[in-house]
Amino acid sequence: DGGITQSPKYLFRKEGQNVTLSCEQNLNHDAMYWYRQDPGQGLRLIYYSQIVNDFQKGDIAEGYSVSREKKESFPLTVTSAQKNPTAFYLCASRTTSGSSTDTQYFGPGTRLTVL
Amino acid sequence: RKEVEQDPGPFNVPEGATVAFNCTYSNSASQSFFWYRQDCRKEPKLLMSVYSSGNEDGRFTAQLNRASQYISLLIRDSKLSDSATYLCVVNGLGGYNKLIFGAGTRLAVHP
Numbered sequence: 001d002g003g004i005t006q007s008p009k010y011l012f013r014k015e016g017q018n019v020t021l022s023c024e025q026n027l028n029h030d031a032m033y034w035y036r037q038d039p040g041q042g043l044r045l046i047y048y049s050q051i052v053n054d055f056q057k058g059d060i061a062e063g064y065s066v067s068r069e070k071k072e073s074f075p076l077t078v079t080s081a082q083k084n085p086t087a088f089y090l091c092a093s094r095t096t097s098g099s100s101t102d103t104q105y106f107g108p109g110t111r112l113t114v115l
Numbered sequence: 116r117k118e119v120e121q122d123p124g125p126f127n128v129p130e131g132a133t134v135a136f137n138c139t140y141s142n143s144a145s146q147s148f149f150w151y152r153q154d155c156r157k158e159p160k161l162l163m164s165v166y167s168s169g170n171e172d173g174r175f176t177a178q179l180n181r182a183s184q185y186i187s188l189l190i191r192d193s194k195l196s197d198s199a200t201y202l203c204v205v206n207g208l209g210g211y212n213k214l215i216f217g218a219g220t221r222l223a224v225h226p
Contacts, residue, residue, distance in 0.1 A: 035216075042119070042202070042218035043159070090158055103149060104214060106158035 003027065004107035006091050011112045013078070013085070021076045021110045023091035030096045032074035033104065034058075034066065036087040043090065049074055050096060078112065086114045116141055119217040121203050127223045132193045136220045138186045138203030147206035148179055150188050152199045153219065159202055162188075193224045 004025040013019045025032065031050045035043040035058075045058030049068040063082025068074055074093075078085045091107040121138045128134050140148075148165035163170065165177040165186055176189040186203055203217040 040123075040218070043216040045213070048213065088156075102147070103161050103164065106160070109158050 004091060004093055004105060006089075006107035006110050008110060009108065011110055013112060013114050015114055016080045018077055018079045019112065021078065021089055021091075021112070023074045023076065023107055024072055025074075025091075025093045025107075026072060027093055027105065028071070029093035029105075030071070031094045032068070033092040033094070034064070034074070034076045035090045035092065036060065037090060038087050046076065085112055087112060117217075118142060118207060118215045119203055119205050121217040121220045123218060123220060125221040125223050127225065128193055130193055130195060130224055130226055132224075133189065133191050134193055134222065135190075136188045136201055136203075136222075138188075138217055140184050140186070140203075140205040140215075142205065142207060142215075143181075143184060145184075145205045145207070147214070148177075148186050149204040149214075150175075150177060150186075151202040151204055151216075153202055154199050159216075162201070190222075193222075195224050195226065198222055198224045 007022045033048040034046040037043050044060050046064050047058050047066040049055035052071050055066050055068050065077045089110045092104040094104040095102045118141050150162040151159040152162045153159040163172050165179050169178045174191045178187045200219040200221045202219045204214050207213045207215040
């Protein structure tokens with residue numbers, strides 16, 4: 001099956017710990033994204049990557065880090081510097097053909113809770 | 116002003132009703148427009164792209180008004196299964212690759 005997988009589905013973290021969220025896609029998409037969603041709010045962009053070994057900060061990158069060593073994988077690390085990390089984290093990928101109808105597809109998400 | 120604004124709702128409608136959602140966007144240079152659907156505690160899923168001439172997919176009709184920077188979604192003959200949050204999505208500054216998501220409009224269809 002083609003698609004985007006995220007793991008784990010639920011993650012609990014103690015304050016002061018770094019955690020890494022996994023995102024893998026087999027859609028052969030060039031671009032990948034990380035968003036967070038808080039209750040009653042829209043998705044906010046954390047980081048995005050348009051090609052391997054390159055990524056850019058989104059609107060709320062502080063306290064997060066990413067890597068893009070392979071086209072298929074775009075892991076997100078939530079560091080202890082992130083002051084309010086409890087949220088629903090969504091990974092997405094998208095073709096970059098340049099068409100205005102290129103669409104984003106999302107993984108099932110990871111719910112992170114800081115204890 | 117938010118880049119993409121939607122009425123949060125909720126819209127509570129009976130089965131069979133017609134309901135319309137509106138969305139305004141601030142970037143007049145935007146070229147890509149979409150409606151996504153998000154069920155409770157799930158990921159957003161693409162409902163439909165929005166084309167300049169307007170487009171229809173079964174019971175769903177999307178319209179774009181570039182002059183007013185306004186997008187709409189019309190749902191006819193509402194079903195219980197249409198209950199969800201509908202997200203308006205527009206590409207932001209920097210081209211096609213960065214999308215801006217509205218906070219969503221919640222729809223509840225009741226028997």
